Amino acid sequence: xxxxxxxxxxCLRFFCAGAYTEEVKQQxxxxxxxxxxxxxxxxxxxxxxxxxRFNYNADWIPILEADRMPGAWEQFGVRQLVDREADRLSxxxxxxxxxxxxxxxxxxxxxxxxxxxxxxxxxxxxxxxxMGLDPYWLDFLSFxxxxxxxxxxxxxxxxxxxxxxxxxxxxxxxVVWERITSEIAxxxxxxxxxxxxxxxxxPLFGNLDRSLPFLSTxxxxxxxxxxxxxxxxxxxxxxxxxxxxxxxxGSIHAxxxxxxxxGYRTLRNMGSRDQGMLTSMPESDVQYxxxxxxxxxVSNIDADCGRRLLRLREGSPRRFLxxxxxxxxxxxxxxxxxxxxxxxxxxDRLAMxxxxxxxxxxxxxxxxxxxxxxxxxxxxxxxxxTRQFAGDAIDGPMxxxxxxxxxxxxxxxxxxxxxxxxxxxxxxxxxxxSFYPVPKLFIQxxxxxxxxxxxxxxxxxxxxxxxxxxxxxxxxxxVILNDTDLLEMYCTSIMQNNKIGxxxxxxxxxxxxxxxASEGRQRE
Numbered sequence: 001x002x003x004x005x006x007x008x009x010x011c012l013r014f015f016c017a018g019a020y021t022e023e024v025k026q027q028x029x030x031x032x033x034x035x036x037x038x039x040x041x042x043x044x045x046x047x048x049x050x051x052x053r054f055n056y057n058a059d060w061i062p063i064l065e066a067d068r069m070p071g072a073w074e075q076f077g078v079r080q081l082v083d084r085e086a087d088r089l090s091x092x093x094x095x096x097x098x099x100x101x102x103x104x105x106x107x108x109x110x111x112x113x114x115x116x117x118x119x120x121x122x123x124x125x126x127x128x129x130x131m132g133l134d135p136y137w138l139d140f141l142s143f144x145x146x147x148x149x150x151x152x153x154x155x156x157x158x159x160x161x162x163x164x165x166x167x168x169x170x171x172x173x174x175v176v177w178e179r180i181t182s183e184i185a186x187x188x189x190x191x192x193x194x195x196x197x198x199x200x201x202x203p204l205f206g207n208l209d210r211s212l213p214f215l216s217t218x219x220x221x222x223x224x225x226x227x228x229x230x231x232x233x234x235x236x237x238x239x240x241x242x243x244x245x246x247x248x249x250g251s252i253h254a255x256x257x258x259x260x261x262x263g264y265r266t267l268r269n270m271g272s273r274d275q276g277m278l279t280s281m282p283e284s285d286v287q288y289x290x291x292x293x294x295x296x297x298v299s300n301i302d303a304d305c306g307r308r309l310l311r312l313r314e315g316s317p318r319r320f321l322x323x324x325x326x327x328x329x330x331x332x333x334x335x336x337x338x339x340x341x342x343x344x345x346x347x348d349r350l351a352m353x354x355x356x357x358x359x360x361x362x363x364x365x366x367x368x369x370x371x372x373x374x375x376x377x378x379x380x381x382x383x384x385x386t387r388q389f390a391g392d393a394i395d396g397p398m399x400x401x402x403x404x405x406x407x408x409x410x411x412x413x414x415x416x417x418x419x420x421x422x423x424x425x426x427x428x429x430x431x432x433x434s435f436y437p438v439p440k441l442f443i444q445x446x447x448x449x450x451x452x453x454x455x456x457x458x459x460x461x462x463x464x465x466x467x468x469x470x471x472x473x474x475x476x477x478x479v480i481l482n483d484t485d486l487l488e489m490y491c492t493s494i495m496q497n498n499k500i501g502x503x504x505x506x507x508x509x510x511x512x513x514x515x516x517a518s519e520g521r522q523r524e
Contacts, residue, residue, distance in 0.1 A: 030247065031249060031281050031282070033275070035188050039193075042193070043196040046193060047197055054154070056200055058199075058203070060146070061207070062083035062204065063083065063207055065083075065084040066080070066098055069137055071414065072414075076126050076295075079099075080137040080138075080139065083206075099136045100212065104133045106136065106215065106510060107138060107213065108128075108135055108137055108138065108215050108217065109121075109138045109218065109221030109222070109224075110137070111220060111221060112409060113152075115432075117218040119417075119433075121215075121217040122294060123294045124236060126296060127507045128510045140152055140204055140220065140224075148200050148203065152201075162180065166447070168332075178447065180447075185449075186243050187244055188244045189244075189272065190243075191244050194245070197220070197223075198223035198227045204224065205224065208230075210229045213513035213517040215236055215513050219235065219246045222251050226248060232516040232520055233250065234253075234254055234509055235252065237264070239432070239450065239453060240257050240456045242260055242264050244270045246264075247281075249285075252512055254508070255286060256289065256292060257456055258288060259452070260288075265280060265281055266278075289505040290508060291435035293503045293505065296417070297420070297503075298504065298506075304438075305494055305495050307395070308424050308439070309488065317350055318344075318350045318481060319352075319353070319425070320341070321354075321420060321423035321426050322353070324355065324362065325431055333443055333473075334366065336470060338401065339373070340477060341477065344481055345400065345401055348399055351400060354402070355416050356403065356404065357405075358408070358409060363403070377402065378403070379405065381407075383406060383408065390418035390421070404419070420436060424439065426441070427441045428441075429442065429446050430450045432453075434450075434454060435457075437498060437502075440463030440490075441464050441473075443466075443473060451466065460497055461489060461492075461494075461497075462493050462497065464476055
């Protein structure tokens with residue numbers, strides 16, 4: 001039977017009236033809660049459409065081989081999994097240990113949709129390495145010829161466009177984007193779509209041992225893992241706003257905050273309008289772990305905060321770090337901040353770092369603005385130079401405006417991790433960076449789901465509330481530039497939070513996956 005005929009029959013089973021098989025019945029529930037047949041039909045139609053459009057071949061299975069991941073291998077020993085037939089890396093990068101033959105292996109699934117999911121994956125890899133484990137990296141966008149990567153690239157393009165448009169057109173943001181990022185992905189029926197589309201992604205698990213401990217940092221990698229038959233899946237849930245989009249039934253959900261734990265445990269507001277009281281997620285399927293932060297940052301919290309407080313006492317120039325998101329949506333606000341702080345930079349009261357990630361078009365736009373008004377800057381685009389800059393700044397001085405831009409995705413994301421250790425204040429939208437132990441000033445969110453990240457930071461005392469207007473932002477910048485009380489409070493709170501393990505979520509998520517795998521082996 002051909003793959004196309006098989007898929008057609010699969011779809012027809014949902015359209016036919018009458019009794020359903022147990023397999024089909026499972027498609028109509030999420031944690032025991034019914035979802036509509038209409039939603040399932042819509043999901044299967046979408047699967048068929050994408051399968052045809054992106055040339056899905058159910059018989060194609062990559063033979064995965066481990067290669068040393070550039071940048072991440074040197075930083076914390078990450079091996080990435082690639083298709084052996086594609087032979088995408090040079091022979092000297094070849095790693096000789098397959099994950100199935102490595103008892104210390106931890107498999108991490110990720111997708112770059114924005115920088116947040118990728119950043120969490122790096123935190124998990126860092127924590128795993130510090131625990132004596134060997135992280136293996138499965139990036140669903142690393143298979144460019146596959147239907148899976150092509151579908152994800154298409155969907156990511158739509159998301160990135162919406163993110164950027166929401167920052168340029170307030171009416172679109174208020175009427176469309178806020179609703180898309182909060183209401184539509186909130187409902188259980190959304191799971192039907194992702195469960196079906198996971199069939200497109202499942203072949204990427206290729207020849208992997210299904211008993212490997214697997215940490216999913218994007219729900220699509222988790223859904224695909226379950227569909228592929230992986231036994232020990234932990235879904236690492238981002239943000240602080242519970243959405244059905246992040247549910248992966250059959251896995252353990254690791255969440256960063258108590259409020260998110262409550263939201264997922266009770267499936268808060270995830271039912272349809274006419275649905276009665278929902279069946280809750282089982283206690284065994286969700287765990288509150290704490291914030292997902294890299295070992296290199298967590299292990300240096302007290303030392304880094306101590307240096308911040310010392311710089312405050314000595315009257316050293318403040319150090320601000322602006323970091324752009326994966327969609328590159330905040331460029332206008334970045335220029336407004338630089339222009340507002342120009343006097344403080346020129347008078348050496350402020351040193352500013354701007355990480356533009358890998359967004360070359362955004363850099364060209366910002367460069368034109370800076371040069372038009374003759375604001376001097378230093379550009380850093382070599383990874384070795386960036387690492388040297390961050391290392392020198394730990395105990396050394398910093399002056400002027402520094403721009404960071406890298407082509408490589410690892411360098412683009414991890415530059416922020418290096419620079420936040422030497423920054424006094426991180427200026428960011430309330431994204432996944434909301435959960436990092438550095439004083440933060442939150443600018444306008446990009447989507448309703450991010451709002452609760454700022455609330456979490458403000459209540460923990462390590463960041464501001466969301467400054468969603470230019471006037472509010474400028475007032476906050478003025479206070480932090482001229483006075484010391486906010487930064488002192490944030491540093492003190494971070495060190496107190498560290499004592500109770502608030503930032504230890506990455507370690508705990510790794511332990512969840514290892515424990516689940518160990519228990520599975522004992523049962524066998």
